Amino acid sequence: MVCILCYDYLFGSLVTDIPGTNTTRRVGALSCGHTFHLECIASWLEDVLNTRCPVCSVNHNGTILPLRVECDLDHVANDKQVIGDKLKTAELLCNSSLDSAEQQEALYRDLETKAADLQIKLDEKRVPLKKMQATLTELSKKIKSLESQEKELNTLSARHKANIQGLQSALELKDKTIARLKQKISEQSTELA
Secondary structure, eight states, X not given: OBOTTTOSBSSSOOBOSSTTOOBOOOEEEOTTSOEEEHHHHHHHHHSTTOOBOTTTOOBOOSOOEEEOOOOOHHHHHHTHHHHHHHHHHHHHHHHHHHHHHHHHHHHHHHXXXXXXXXXXXXXXXXXXXXHHHHHHHHHHHHHHHHHHHHHHHXXXXXXXXXXXXXXXXXXXXXXXXXXXXXXXXXXXXXXXX
């Protein structure tokens, strides 16, 4: 396995060329379970902007759990082939993870492109929609104007009806007056004859 922050092996990077030492770089895990060199992840998390795991982006709100890995150098010296195979397997797994990350990055770029295309299409649809909204606003204004005119006509119509009724009453009164006058004229004609 490789620390993705420094790309050095997490396990198996023993310093054996210094007599009397069998040290390894210390390894630690975050709460999400991903492992890194302690120095690498501590440096990563010191940056205020880096509060998430560099592998899965899960927010890290805790301490780094140091892992203790013991290695018997005599056993390693006797079984170099086994260790080499394990390192190759770990490297293959790591490379597989990197390939998967590259595929995810390509998928992410593809999704970004599709999102940009959809945004362009959405913007294209907004233009006719804005025109339709402007037309609707104009029609709403015309409807309000016509409703106002209708109210005025109804008011005038009511006034005219009242005037017509008044004129009809006055006309009926004049007709009655004329009828009385005709009757009087007829009575006076009869008296004179």
